[in-house]
Amino acid sequence: xxxxxxxxxxxxxxxxxxxxxxxxxxxxxxxxxxxxxxxxxxxxxxxxxxxxxxxxxxxxxxxxxxxxxxxxxxxxxxxxxxxxxxxxxxxxxxxxxxxxxxxxxxxxxxxxxxxxxxxxxxxxxxxxxxxxxxxxxxxxxxxxxxxxxxxxxxxxxxxxxxxxxxxxxxxxxxxxxxxxxxxxxxxxxxxxxxxxxxxxxxxxxxxxxxxxxxxxxxxxxxxxxxxxxxxxxxxxxxxxxxxxxxxxxxxxxxxxxxxxxxxxxxxxxxxxxxxxxxxxxxxxxxxxxxxxxxxxxxxxxxxxxxxxxxxxxxxxxxxxxxxxxxxxxxxxxxxxxxxxxxxxxxxxxxxxxxxxxxxxxxxxxxxxxxxxxxxxxxxxxxxxxxxxxxxxxxxxxxxxxxxxxxxxxxxxxxxxxxxxxxxxxxxxxxxxxxxxxxxxxxxxxxxxxxxxxxxxxxxxxxxxxxxxxxxxxxxxxxxxxxxxxxxxxxxxxxxxxxxxxxxxxxxxxxxxxxxxxxxxxxxxxxxxxxxxxxxxxxxxxxxxxxxxxxxxxxxxxxxxxxxxxxxxxxxxxxxxxxxxxxxxxxxxxxxxxxxxxxxxxxxxxxxxxxxxxxxxxxxxxx
Amino acid sequence: xxxxxxxxxxxxxxxxxxxxxxxxxxxxxxxxxxxxxxxxxxxxxxxxxxxxxxxxxxxxxxxxxxxxxxxxxxxxxxxxxxxxxxxxxxxxxxxxxxxxxxxxxxxxxxxxxxxxxxxxxxxxxxxxxxxxxxxxxxxxxxxxxxxxxxxxxxxxxxxxxxxxxxxxxxxxxxxxxxxxxxxxxxxxxxxxxxxxxxxxxxxxxxxxxxxxxxxxxxxxxxxxxxxxxxxxxxxxxxxxxxxxxxxxxxxxxxxxxxxxxxxxxx
Numbered sequence: 001x002x003x004x005x006x007x008x009x010x011x012x013x014x015x016x017x018x019x020x021x022x023x024x025x026x027x028x029x030x031x032x033x034x035x036x037x038x039x040x041x042x043x044x045x046x047x048x049x050x051x052x053x054x055x056x057x058x059x060x061x062x063x064x065x066x067x068x069x070x071x072x073x074x075x076x077x078x079x080x081x082x083x084x085x086x087x088x089x090x091x092x093x094x095x096x097x098x099x100x101x102x103x104x105x106x107x108x109x110x111x112x113x114x115x116x117x118x119x120x121x122x123x124x125x126x127x128x129x130x131x132x133x134x135x136x137x138x139x140x141x142x143x144x145x146x147x148x149x150x151x152x153x154x155x156x157x158x159x160x161x162x163x164x165x166x167x168x169x170x171x172x173x174x175x176x177x178x179x180x181x182x183x184x185x186x187x188x189x190x191x192x193x194x195x196x197x198x199x200x201x202x203x204x205x206x207x208x209x210x211x212x213x214x215x216x217x218x219x220x221x222x223x224x225x226x227x228x229x230x231x232x233x234x235x236x237x238x239x240x241x242x243x244x245x246x247x248x249x250x251x252x253x254x255x256x257x258x259x260x261x262x263x264x265x266x267x268x269x270x271x272x273x274x275x276x277x278x279x280x281x282x283x284x285x286x287x288x289x290x291x292x293x294x295x296x297x298x299x300x301x302x303x304x305x306x307x308x309x310x311x312x313x314x315x316x317x318x319x320x321x322x323x324x325x326x327x328x329x330x331x332x333x334x335x336x337x338x339x340x341x342x343x344x345x346x347x348x349x350x351x352x353x354x355x356x357x358x359x360x361x362x363x364x365x366x367x368x369x370x371x372x373x374x375x376x377x378x379x380x381x382x383x384x385x386x387x388x389x390x391x392x393x394x395x396x397x398x399x400x401x402x403x404x405x406x407x408x409x410x411x412x413x414x415x416x417x418x419x420x421x422x423x424x425x426x427x428x429x430x431x432x433x434x435x436x437x438x439x440x441x442x443x444x445x446x447x448x449x450x451x452x453x454x455x456x457x458x459x460x461x462x463x464x465x466x467x468x469x470x471x472x473x474x475x476x477x478x479x480x481x482x483x484x485x486x487x488x489x490x491x492x493x494x495x496x497x498x499x500x501x502x503x504x505x506x507x508x509x510x511x512x513x514x515x516x517x518x519x520x521x522x523x524x525x526x527x528x529x530x531x532x533x534x535x536x537x538x539x540x541x542x543x544x545x546x547x548x549x550x551x552x553x554x555x556x557x558x559x560x561x562x563x564x565x566x567x568x569x570x571x572x573x574x575x576x577x578x579x580x581x582x583x584x585x586x587x588x589x590x591x592x593x594x595x596x597x598x599x600x601x602x603x604x605x606x607x608x609x610x611x612x613x614x615x616x617x618x619x620x621x622x
Numbered sequence: 623x624x625x626x627x628x629x630x631x632x633x634x635x636x637x638x639x640x641x642x643x644x645x646x647x648x649x650x651x652x653x654x655x656x657x658x659x660x661x662x663x664x665x666x667x668x669x670x671x672x673x674x675x676x677x678x679x680x681x682x683x684x685x686x687x688x689x690x691x692x693x694x695x696x697x698x699x700x701x702x703x704x705x706x707x708x709x710x711x712x713x714x715x716x717x718x719x720x721x722x723x724x725x726x727x728x729x730x731x732x733x734x735x736x737x738x739x740x741x742x743x744x745x746x747x748x749x750x751x752x753x754x755x756x757x758x759x760x761x762x763x764x765x766x767x768x769x770x771x772x773x774x775x776x777x778x779x780x781x782x783x784x785x786x787x788x789x790x791x792x793x794x795x796x797x798x799x800x801x802x803x804x805x806x807x808x809x810x811x812x813x814x815x816x817x818x819x820x821x822x823x824x825x826x827x828x829x830x831x832x833x834x835x836x837x838x839x840x841x842x843x844x845x846x847x848x849x850x851x852x853x854x855x856x857x858x859x860x861x862x863x864x865x866x867x868x869x870x871x872x873x874x875x876x877x878x879x880x881x882x883x884x885x886x887x888x
Binding site for chain 1: 633634637638642645646648649650651652653660663664665666667668678679707709711741846849
């Protein structure tokens with residue numbers, strides 16, 4: 001029997017012990033004595049969320065294909081176990097071998113959202129690894145960060161030995177090769193960090209850089225202090241999407257996950273260029289995967305997992321050129337075997353309605369639109385190419401086919417937003433209901449149900465809105481109240497339900513998203529004051545954050561509610577994502593002028609991503 | 623066609639709850655290529671059902687699951703296919719075809735055999751065997767039994783059918799084979815075997831008997847001190863739905879759930 005890190009007594013006391021025992025279907029088992037490099041891959045949130053993440057499954061598969069490397073997983077222990085581990089001084093362990101992560105060569109932490117930052121400190125502390133990188137010794141693992149938030153790693157720079165900027169498939173192999181050789185040669189930590197910073201593209205070692213600030217708190221300069229450190233870090237992009245890693249045998253958990261299905265990534269990147277969207281800029285250029293590869297992979301993954309659902313993953317599935325062929329293949333091949341097919345991020349059109357009627361119960365399912373803004377004017381500002389006409393037509397077609405539920409997603413607080421734009425959300429919601437009631441009563445399927453949700457807009461690095469001022473909590477709440485009032489004035493208000501988000505969490509997200517190195521002390525202090533699982537409302541302690549800002553003399557509004565100058569040096573400017581700052585600024589101005597920029601397939605906007613030499617930038621050009 | 627499998631659940635799988643074990647089987651069945659039948663509708667589900675849920679923390683050598691199949695492989699191949707699709711802590715031990723119209727395992731469960739091992743590091747009297755015998759020699763053993771709605775006092779003594787302190791002795795008493803091969807072994811070697819009522823009419827949990835014994839023998843009842851291992855589950859051929867709770871099982875004729883089916887030859 002496998003030896004577990006936790007005793008029966010502990011496992012039978014905590015909620016969902018399956019989070020901590022490993023041994024899931026398709027778990028990789030290796031002899032730890034026979035590998036050269038041990039890599040702990042961490043998603044700093046609860047197991048059910050971390051296990052749902054495709055990126056980790058890709059990297060887990062990629063690392064473990066190397067015979068000399070054993071990649072294992074680690075997630076944030078839930079607060080019930082966290083407490084026991086502290087009381088009994090149990091070091092955090094990896095699920096596979098159940099051995100402490102402090103004995104590993106690497107601890108890789110994926111950074112998917114800002115509000116997981118305190119959980120990183122939890123993982124380090126429970127792992128008995130010094131929280132600050134500067135306190136780590138030769139005995140400690142090299143702590144490496146990656147994922148979307150590493151595109152502005154500065155607020156957490158002090159806690160990491162290095163960051164990997166970009167897609168993991170390209171440079172990790174080189175990094176492991178170098179590390180393995182140097183470890184055998186007995187080289188020390190400093191030498192290893194220097195060599196990796198020098199030789200491996202995309203690697204950022206925070207301590208090899210100095211940040212200086214102006215009197216007003218803005219960044220004055222950001223320069224390497226080590227001869228091996230590069231001035232600019234180039235984001236890593238996997239350009240060859242046909243010959244690359246994809247997990248044919250993904251892990252299957254015992255307990256139900258947030259995403260409990262086969263995930264098929266059909267393409268990476270997006271052609272749309274929505275000006276608020278960070279992923280849309282970070283992952284340029286769009287790179288579709290080969291359809292035959294996808295068909296074959298879908299078959300293999302369903303076979304190896306036994307999942308009863310497959311979901312297509314991409315930023316905008318409708319932009320995959322061979323989507324129809326792929327979807328009808330999946331339906332024909334697997335539907336009779338009881339496999340559900342889920343298609344998020346699909347534009348509502350005749351094809352989508354046909355597919356949905358085949359794979360869903362029309363009576364129970366709903367249509368989803370994400371207009372993001374309530375007026376055409378504001379949709380032009382944010383470059384969301386969805387028109388009212390298209391929404392109404394899609395909804396009407398769906399109503400005539402029997403649907404009667406619609407979900408709408410909007411953002412409040414977008415740049416240039418006026419009360420008229422906000423009211424537009426209520427009016428659009430109502431217009432969709434009115435469309436429904438134009439259908440003769442005897443042909444309708446009962447009442448229509450419209451659910452409109454708003455989130456608050458957070459400007460993110462590497463978007464055209466990275467210069468923009470973010471609303472304060474008070475402004476957000478005022479907008480929300482205003483919209484709620486307008487919703488109540490609508491003719492069909494009884495058919496419309498309005499959902500909204502919390503403003504306080506959004507404020508913090510805004511601070512951390514465009515933060516700098518001065519924030520790491522705040523994160524450290526709130527963690528020490530008991531904050532973790534901040535993205536879970538039952539654990540979120542806003543007051544502790546407010547207190548820590550005050551005690552550290554930091555004004556959070558400096559990071560959020562400040563319109564930045566064109567020339568301002570941003571903490572993330574040392575990263576080169578291909579898309580140029582000049583392009584982003586131009587897009588910001590074009591947006592403010594309410595002008596739409598065509599998508600990548602319509603017309604190249606010259607964003608700079610062509611530097612990677614492939615994808616949509618070269619479609620149709622041999 | 624209907625079929626029944628018997629399986630063991632050991633090691634770290636004891637931390638996986640009943641509903642998750644069911645999910646585990648659903649996915650394993652898909653991986654194994656077994657031609658299970660599905661329900662109709664937009665969200666078809668496999669037609670499978672379990673005999674008696676096993677609590678979290680318990681291990682077993684005698685779990686049962688019924689399944690509706692469209693077509694089938696031989697018993698041998700089905701067992702091999704399922705085991706190839708599962709980890710080594712859940713093992714399918716047999717696969718038998720049931721007669722058409724057979725009752726579901728869940729509806730006929732009447733009794734079960736358990737092996738209780740004292741975990742190392744916990745106090746348990748050396749003369750526990752003698753104490754357990756005098757405990758069972760009582761005319762009645764009154765315990766509070768909690769149900770979903772209420773809590774009532776009942777005499778649990780009639781529902782303890784057999785007991786022993788070794789697998790060999792227990793096998794002789796029940797006239798069968800006490801299989802505790804998948805049970806975890808502990809150095810102290812203190813074990814109690816018993817056969818008790820279980821199922822939908824009267825359900826006695828093994829924990830309740832342990833608690834009653836501890837109360838009787840003046841041993842502090844620690845819920846983590848015992849590893850409970852289920853060995854077999856039975857139906858009662860003389861089952862009488864009209865019988866009173868007090869007389870339940872008195873006129874029993876127990877047979878294993880496995881005995882209802884027959885092997886499918888290759």
